[in-house]
Amino acid sequence: MMSVSPGTPTVNIGLLERLTNAIAVSGDEREVRSIVLEEVQSIAEDMRIDALGNVLVTRRAKTSPFLKVMVAAHMDEVGFMIVDEDEGGLYRFAVVGGMDSRLLPGKAVLVGKDHLPGVIGARPIHLSESSDLERAIPVDSLRIDLGTGGAGKAQPGDRAGFATRFQQSGPSLIAKALDNRLGVAALIELVKNPLDHIELQAAFTVQEEIGLRGAGVAAYAMNPDRAIVIDSTPAFDLPVWDAAENYQYNTRLGAGPAIYTADAGTLSDPRLVSHLIETAEAEGIPYQLRQPGGGGTDAGAIHRQRAGIPTVSLSVPGRYAHTPILLARVSDWQNTLALVYHALRRLHPSLLTAERS
Amino acid sequence: MIELSPFLKQLISLPGLSAYEDPVRQVIAEAWLPLVDELSISKLGSLHGLRKNRRNKKIEGEKKETSPRILLSAHMDAIGMMVTAVENGFIRVTSIGGLDPRVLAFQPVTVHGRRDLPGILAMPPDRLLPPEQGGKPVKKEHWLVDVGLPPSEVQELVRPGDLVSMATQPIDLSGETLAGHSLDNRASVAALTLALQELQYVSQAWDVWAVASSQEETCLGGAYTSPFDIRPDIAVAIDVTFAKGPGVNDYRGYGLGKGCALGWGPNIHPAIYKTLKETAVDLDMPYQIEIMPRHSGTDAYAMQVVAEGIPTAVVSIPLRYMHTPVEVVSLKDIARTGRLLAEFIARLEPDYVQKIVWEDK
Numbered sequence: 078m079m080s081v082s083p084g085t086p087t088v089n090i091g092l093l094e095r096l097t098n099a100i101a102v103s104g105d106e107r108e109v110r111s112i113v114l115e116e117v118q119s120i121a122e123d124m125r126i127d128a129l130g131n132v133l134v135t136r137r138a139k140t141s142p143f144l145k146v147m148v149a150a151h152m153d154e155v156g157f158m159i160v161d162e163d164e165g166g167l168y169r170f171a172v173v174g175g176m177d178s179r180l181l182p183g184k185a186v187l188v189g190k191d192h193l194p195g196v197i198g199a200r201p202i203h204l205s206e207s208s209d210l211e212r213a214i215p216v217d218s219l220r221i222d223l224g225t226g227g228a229g230k231a232q233p234g235d236r237a238g239f240a241t242r243f244q245q246s247g248p249s250l251i252a253k254a255l256d257n258r259l260g261v262a263a264l265i266e267l268v269k270n271p272l273d274h275i276e277l278q279a280a281f282t283v284q285e286e287i288g289l290r291g292a293g294v295a296a297y298a299m300n301p302d303r304a305i306v307i308d309s310t311p312a313f314d315l316p317v318w319d320a321a322e323n324y325q326y327n328t329r330l331g332a333g334p335a336i337y338t339a340d341a342g343t344l345s346d347p348r349l350v351s352h353l354i355e356t357a358e359a360e361g362i363p364y365q366l367r368q369p370g371g372g373g374t375d376a377g378a379i380h381r382q383r384a385g386i387p388t389v390s391l392s393v394p395g396r397y398a399h400t401p402i403l404l405a406r407v408s409d410w411q412n413t414l415a416l417v418y419h420a421l422r423r424l425h426p427s428l429l430t431a432e433r434s
Numbered sequence: 435m436i437e438l439s440p441f442l443k444q445l446i447s448l449p450g451l452s453a454y455e456d457p458v459r460q461v462i463a464e465a466w467l468p469l470v471d472e473l474s475i476s477k478l479g480s481l482h483g484l485r486k487n488r489r490n491k492k493i494e495g496e497k498k499e500t501s502p503r504i505l506l507s508a509h510m511d512a513i514g515m516m517v518t519a520v521e522n523g524f525i526r527v528t529s530i531g532g533l534d535p536r537v538l539a540f541q542p543v544t545v546h547g548r549r550d551l552p553g554i555l556a557m558p559p560d561r562l563l564p565p566e567q568g569g570k571p572v573k574k575e576h577w578l579v580d581v582g583l584p585p586s587e588v589q590e591l592v593r594p595g596d597l598v599s600m601a602t603q604p605i606d607l608s609g610e611t612l613a614g615h616s617l618d619n620r621a622s623v624a625a626l627t628l629a630l631q632e633l634q635y636v637s638q639a640w641d642v643w644a645v646a647s648s649q650e651e652t653c654l655g656g657a658y659t660s661p662f663d664i665r666p667d668i669a670v671a672i673d674v675t676f677a678k679g680p681g682v683n684d685y686r687g688y689g690l691g692k693g694c695a696l697g698w699g700p701n702i703h704p705a706i707y708k709t710l711k712e713t714a715v716d717l718d719m720p721y722q723i724e725i726m727p728r729h730s731g732t733d734a735y736a737m738q739v740v741a742e743g744i745p746t747a748v749v750s751i752p753l754r755y756m757h758t759p760v761e762v763v764s765l766k767d768i769a770r771t772g773r774l775l776a777e778f779i780a781r782l783e784p785d786y787v788q789k790i791v792w793e794d795k
Contacts, residue, residue, distance in 0.1 A: 166608055167680060179557070179571055183537035183758040185605050185613065194605045196613045196762060198755030200681025202534035203731065211570055214536055220680040222754065225691045225764060226609020240605070241542070246552050249582025251542075315558045316521050318567075318576055325561045331584075396580065400540040402554050404582050 085415045086266040088407065090245065092116070093262045097252035100187060100238035102156030102173050103287045106130055109152040109261065113281050117268045121279075127298060131291045132281040135299075136271040142426050147278040147301035147386070148267060148417065149292055149375045150260030151285030151308065154253070155399050157237040159188065159221065166227025167220040168195075170237060174286035179213045180400050185240035186221055188231050194240065195221040195231075239401035248331075248406050255403040257285070259393040260307035263414040267421075275421050285375055289342070292375030296382040302429060303349065303387050305417060308374040309405065310335055310367055310392035326368065328394035331406050333363030334413035337390040340370065342377025346387035348431050353389060356420040362412050367392065391416065436465055436631055438624060438765055442604075442612065445620040449546060449599040451530050452511040452652040455479050462510060462623060462646045469630040470644065476663055479648035480656040481510070485630060488637035489784075502787055504779060505643045505666035505744075506629065507657060507733040508622035509650030509673070512615070513757060515555075515579075515598035517545070523585030524578040525553070527598055531651035535571040537758040542601040545581055547592040552601065553581040602759040609691065610765045617761040619650065621751050621768050622672040628772025629779070636780040640667075647733055657733035661740040667787045668706055669746045670778075671734035672771065674763070675724050677752035688722045688752040691764035694771040697748030699726030701734045705790035706747040713778045719770055724750055745790060749774065 092112075099108035113132050118124055123135040132152075138144075155174030162168050168188075172178070182199035197219050202210070221237060223230055241253040252258075261281060268279045278299040283291035285308075296304065314329040328335040336353050337345050357364040380388035393413045395405040450458030459481050463473055470483035487501040513531030520526075525545060538555055545551040556579070557572040567573065579598055581588060600615035607613050623646055630644055643664045647656030650673075661669055675695050678687035688695045696710050714721040726748065729735050734746040751771055754762040783789075 179536070179569075180539040183539075183541065183755070183760055185602060185760055194607055194613070196605065196607070196755070196760035198680055198760055198762065199534070199537045199758055201676055201756035201758075202532050202537075203756060204676065204682060204686060205534070210535060213569065213571055218680065222607070222613075222679065222762060224607025224609045224611035224613075224762065226611070227607065230608060242603070244552055246582050247587070248584070251552060251554065251582060311559075313559055313562060315556070315562055315578055315580075316524055317562045318558070318564055323562065397540055397554060397556055402540050402542060404554060404580060406582075 085418055086270040088266065088411050088414055089262060092265065093258060094243040096258035096262055097243045097254050100156065101153050102236040102238055103153040103284045105236045106152045106283045113261065113265065116265045120269060127294060129291050129294055130283045131295045133295055133298060134268055134279040136268060136277040138276045139273040143274050143276050144303065144424055144426055145276045145278060145301045146421060146424065147280055147296060147299050147304040148264055149280040149282050149295065149304065149306045149379065150264040151257050151282045151375055152261055153283055153286050154238065155286050159231050159233050159235045159237065161233055163220060166223040166225055168231055170221050172216060176399050178216045181216060181219055182214050184401050186237045187240045188221060188223065188237040189235040193223055193230055195223045198222055241401045248408060250405050250407060252403060253401050255395050255405050256309035256398045259309050259405060259410050263307055263410065266414055267418060270418065272421055275424065282375055289375050289378035293378035293382055296379040296386055300383060301386060304379045306374045306376045306379065306388065306390040307413065307417060308390060308392045309395040309398065310372060311398045312394040312396045328365055328367050330394050330396060331409060332365040333409060334416045335365050335367035335392045335394050337367050338369050340373045342373035343380055343388065345389040347433055348428060349387060349389035352428065353391060353416060353420050356423050357416055360419045362416050364416060436627055438628065438769060441465065442620060442624040445623060446604055446614045446616045449597065450510055450512050451514040451597050451599060452649045453479065454597055455511050455648050458510050459646065465627050466630060466644065469634065476660050478655045478659050480660045481646040482660065482664065483644040485633055485642040487639050487641050489639045501641045502784060503641045503643055503664060503666040504782065505645055505661055505664050505669040506626055506775060507645040507647045507660065507669060507671050507737060508626045509619045509656060509733055510623050510646040511648055511651050512599065513651050514600060517592055517594050517596040517598060519594060520589055520592050523588045524580060525592055527577055527579055529574060532757055534757055535574060541759050543579060543598050544601045545579060545592060546597045549591065551581040551591065553579045556580050600759050607762065611762055612765060613760045613762045615759040615761065617753055617763050618674045618756055621674055621753065621763045625751060625768045625771035626672055628769060629775035632773060632776035633779060636776065638779050638782065639784045640779060640782045642779055650733055654733060654736040657736035658740060661737045661744055665741065666744060669737045669744045671732040671737065671746065671748045673732040673748065673750055674753040674756065675750035676756060677754045679754040685725065688724060690752050690754055691766055693720030693722055694767055694774060695722040695724035695750040695752060697724045697726050697730055697750060699730060701726060701730040701738050702747050703745035706745055710747060710749065710778055713781060714774055717774065717777055719774060
């Protein structure tokens, strides 16, 4: 673990392990929500679960004037919903959230509230033509197989998630759903480490992966002065096939939190971008600027809520987002938590009246 | 006493890629040690266990009487990968055995470097691949294994030739079925072990040579060489076959949990096939008939043509999703296979080989 300046909260790997092993497919965030509640309900001055299932937590400021800052992290993950039952313990499924169908065959999943184990298999290579190997297997030919005794054990409507178990390897974390349990775990630490001059409005949001739906209503309800979104964004820092320089890396592992200037849904508030950069430089926290472009976070819904809420996102870089097995660095995660914490600490109400440029 | 489910889970949790079967061979040898009279390892790495016949007890000083021999072969090797290059902290690989690019994206793997490293078999995003690759299953030459360590450390720990094995954990499914990688063909190794266990209560007339063969997935290396060493009178390959299920709905698929499949085709001696079938009927055991019009795809293909030729048969365990990391087998089918083999051996009379004649008229 890197050294952190005094007062900086530290990440909790045990908590992350529980959060990533839990399954929270968009629309059914119950398992993660219950861990969040367990962690924060005894310390929050105000906490409620709204109509969509967002957990909205307030830590009141102790001094005045104070700023109301919403910090959001989505609880949901990509996964599946059972849509029909075939004979003999085989189930049709639909994908919930953005997932490349090429990664589905050959995976272990857990189905329903009881986490029934299942697998997504495929036609053996021995029975496939060589031209078949050049084509992705269509999702509608795949089934979740619960085993020969699995008939009637799952119902249409049940959710399923990947069965990958958390592990740590040297400086790296390997798990499913690091997008965005890294953000959820960091936000829990922020709730536990309040700042006197900030009213922290922590929003653990739902349904980010299917259209930023929880964050919009959470921002309306909380009505903050400013918002910061913590997420996990892809690091495409892999070698290019022809050994060319990689100019499309999005972010790089180990280079610190990735600050967003622009993505497909949001142009970050430039004052908040500058504030994050100045904070990182003043506190000696490594950071990187995420390559502007596609993708998006809850900020896309938050910044257009009400009369407009100046918002910035920052992400823990993570490889292999939206697959069954992601990889991120402990140091990037810790530095993300540190950067948000110190950015909040250094926020001054005068920022509200600062010019945008 | 070997318990099938935990034993099989142990077997599939061990590496043992073709020609590098040592880790799994050690555990099989431990299990076989109390069940056989002699254990040895062949020049190509197959494990040979001999359980001598229990009728011709050798009397001291007397000329050794030769007993007929049966060889039971279950290959123990697994498919996997081998490191070809280390590139800026990422590991490039090639395949050992038949790997399907459509089913391996983002699998957990273990890189057997200077120490074992957990890793991810990653497929780079389309933006980092040649344009013609877009949307298609990513070709093997573009796969990258990521162990999450700094490049300098990877460079120190990993080098070309190191093995990479699948690391999917065994999964208990409903209906006494088990999912995992390498069930092809550790399921058959487990069945053969159960057969040896049942033989403890049998005074069989034949010498039984149990073989956990090497290198089936690459070149049938064990299957060509072990029978030459042992010179059996008959040989039976135990392997897995395709079970009906998603992706397999035609005649090439057999019912999962519906009993073992007895092979029929040019690799099969009809008389042994017939005896196996009669044995299954007498045991009131469900069985299926696997049609093998050409190459049986098993050790039998090689064993049949060793030396002057050997009468061979194949007993198969139906398995779904072969060569994916989530192969599925029925534990009942494995237990049935073990029982059938033991009973088949128990029934072998000393003159069985003389009696199996071609029914030519």
